[in-house]
Amino acid sequence: MESTQNGVSRREAMAIAASGVAVAGFAGGASAKEPGRRTDVVIVGAGFAGLTAARELRRAGRSVVVLEADDRVGGRTKAATLAGETIDIGGQWVGPTQTHLLALAKDYGVRVVPQYADGENIIDIAGRMARYRGETPGLADEDLAEFGAAVAALDGMASRIAAPRAWLADEAAAWDAQTVESWLLLNVKGEPSRALFRALARGVFSCDAGEISFLYFLSYLASAGGLEALIATRGGAQDSLFAGSVWQIASKMAAELGDAVVLGAPVSRIEQDDAGVTVVTGRGSWRATRVIVTAPPALASRIAYAPPLPARRDGLTQRMPLGCVIKVALAYDRAFWREMGLSGLVISDKTEFGPWFDRGTPLTKGGALVGFFDGAPAQRWADRTPAERRTRVLEDLARYFGEAARHPVDYVEEVWTLSPYHRGGYVSVPGPGVLTGFGSALLEPVGRIHWAGTETADAWVGYIDGAIRSGERVASEVAPLL
Ligand SMILES: Cc1cc2nc3c(=O)[nH]c(=O)nc-3n(C[C@H](O)[C@H](O)[C@H](O)COP(=O)(O)OP(=O)(O)OC[C@H]3O[C@@H](n4cnc5c(N)ncnc54)[C@H](O)[C@@H]3O)c2cc1C
Incomplete structure (x- = not known):
């Protein structure tokens, strides 16, 4: 050779x-x-x-x-083919402050296209379903006020952290002794706001709020420029995607x-x-x-x-598991949800599958959706067969989009959690005590x-x-x- x-x-x-x-x-x-x-x-x-x-x-x-x-x-990025179009079945979106990825895309001549976000989104949280437009979640007024106050408090705490060295923050020990769930239970009273935070934590980290160190959560917010930047479509981390894949x-x-x-x-x-x-x-x-x-x-x-x-580095590597995630993309002969006045975005705590989004690009023939099993649902579904997962996905989609959702022309999935060289996604998520105990070994050669x-x-x-x-x-x- x-x-x-x-x-x-x-x-x-x-x-x-x-x-x-x-x-x-x-x-x-x-x-x-x-x-x-x-x-x-x-x-x-x-x-x-x-x-x-x-x-x-x-x-x-x-x-x-x-x-x-x-x-x-x-x-953790990977291409797949959906109804003849090359798509991302791993990392996919880019936001406007993700300037290093945008510069690289420009260098290599890869086109960035806006995420489809016209029409109404669906939120189905804590037993209340609503349709809403734009980036402000469609909670009832009093819940929205509580949610907004909590977001402001979180962003305020995050501003005192320089990511990724969260362990250096003055309040690091107190924050690292909590999980996102324990912070919610103490500081957010209404069940709808709590449930929305849980769903968002799942969507962002692919694991459950009780698994995530509160210090790490704040550090993540700091590294993105605030919670809004993480969860928003327009102007946030889901702002755009790439024609033909990242x-x-x-x-x-x-x-x-x-x-x-x-x-x-x-x-x-x-x-x-x-x-x-x-x-x-x-x-x-x-x-x-x-x-x-x-x-x-x-x-x-x-x-x-x-x-x-050294013991601290070895300890760190034992304590930073990846989240659990299965990504699914579906193609339809037409984007019927757009005809119903819907954007395709659904946030739900009723379904196993979700959140999901429209994933159409100018290259898409017909319509396409993308979504996730995140956290505990990904654990439950990773060891099932692709046919079982597909059936469950279609059931969940039909709940909000009707019978047409049961008839995709193509379906692809990636069980990241079972992938031997990735072991999950989107990111490693330390629990309480890890960053303050072992974090300094993250970057030290x-x-x-x-x-x-x-x-x-x-x-x-x-x-x-x-x-x-x-x-x-x-x-x-x-x-x-x-
Ligand atoms: C389903 C999913 C959706 C996501 N969505 C988005 C998104 O929309 N936008 C976004 O910006 N990010 C997203 N992410 C996260 C993003 O993909 C990752 O943050 C990023 O790709 C990580 O890049 P990396 O080079 O740091 O690590 P990796 O991409 O994990 O690269 C590490 C490499 O090391 C290799 N490796 C491991 N062990 C060994 C070994 N012993 N010897 C040799 N090689 C080894 C692995 O195979 C891998 O190729 C998503 C991730 C997933 C899984």
């Missing part, structure tokens, strides 16, 4: 360039002593963080190798890196010594001056380290090992934009050390 500079065959490089999804055979057992397997920096993970770090270091004149466990690039940006970045990206190469061990670092995979080893790990903590914990990691990934971002933690920012940050951290 012909090997190129970094020990990857021409065939593999071309496969990456063509689609980003193919893995060719690789000469197993190859040694880090081979010249092609020496590089300035090895990057673990070809998600947006890893690809950005590689791009930046290359631009700074450094050699890189990106080792990716999966058989494709993109990490994943294609990752694919184009990988194509540019060519044979420096190695797929199907799960890193099993990282060994450090005085002179450098050896990174071991099932497809052989690479030798480098520094290594950047972009896998989220729960995945980084599956790598063996020699010498072992361990010898020649540096950490990146959306979980380490200073803005838009949990989002693609945060992943890109973390890739840029770690590249500037590592470059002067080479």
Whole structure:
């Protein structure tokens, strides 16, 4: 097999360039002593963080190798085909303050299109169903007043945190001793407001309010610029999506890196010594001056380290699980909900499936919806069959959109929770006590090992934009050390 500079065959490089999804055979057992397997920096993970770090270091004149466990690039972004259209079955939306992702999309000529938000939204929370327009949730007046006061209080507390270093806030210990649920029970009296917060927490974190450290929740708000920015469509994190998928940006970045990206190469061990670092995979080893790990903590914990990691770093990786999520997209011969005056957005605590949104773009023929099983419903449904999940999704959709919802022309889903190299999504979610006890290990390098990934971002933690920012940050951290 012909090997190129970094020990990857021409065939593999071309496969990456063509689609980003193919893995060719690789000469197993190859040694880090081979010249092609020496590089300035090895990057673990070809998600947006890893690809950005590689791009930046290359631009700074450094050699890189990106080792990716999966058989494709993109990490928590992934393309799928729905009724002939390429869509995102992982990360999908972008908001106006997510400037690093928007800049990357521009660089690679990928078109941003507004999320469809005309018509009325549906809210079905705490036994009351209503239709409403715009971004202000359709609660009864007194509940809305309480909800608004709670949002203002949360944003006020969040403004005292500099993400991701939430453990440095003056009130960190008190906030980290609570969960979002315990804060709600003490500070929000009305059941409708509580129920809406629970649904929003599920929609944003893919886990339940009782699982989320209140300090982490506030830090997340701080990193996004407030709760409204997280939950809004217009002007918020769901403002726009990408014609033909955001994943294609990752694919184009990988194509540019060519044979420096190695797929199907799960890193099993990282060994450090005085002179450098050896990174071991099932497809052989690479030798480098520094290594950047972009896998989220729960995945980084599956790598063996020699010498072992400091106790605090190892403890952190045991305590940051990912949320549980199943993403589903459906195509219809027409967007009948638009004809009913509906936007497609439904927030409900009555259904297993939800929230859901219209996901039409100018490329969509007919209509399309996208939605999620988040948190406890994702746990309940991950081990069921695709046919069972489909039946449940259609039942839930029919509750609000009528019989027409039972007849999609196409259905695709991704059970992120069962994906061995991702273990869930959208983001890692620490419970109480973790950030104050172990948080300082999130970004602190361990010898020649540096950490990146959306979980380490200073803005838009949990989002693609945060992943890109973390890739840029770690590249500037590592470059002067080479
Ligand atoms: C269903 C879903 C919907 C989402 N929606 C949005 C959205 O609309 N907008 C938004 O901005 N964000 C969204 N997100 C979140 C967003 O996708 C992530 O924040 C972002 O992609 C994370 O990028 P990353 O590079 O930090 O990590 P990842 O993408 O997780 O990349 C880490 C990579 O490391 C690899 N890896 C793990 N272990 C190893 C190993 N041992 N050896 C080698 N490689 C390894 C993994 O395979 C992965 O490719 C969503 C996520 C999901 C799952």
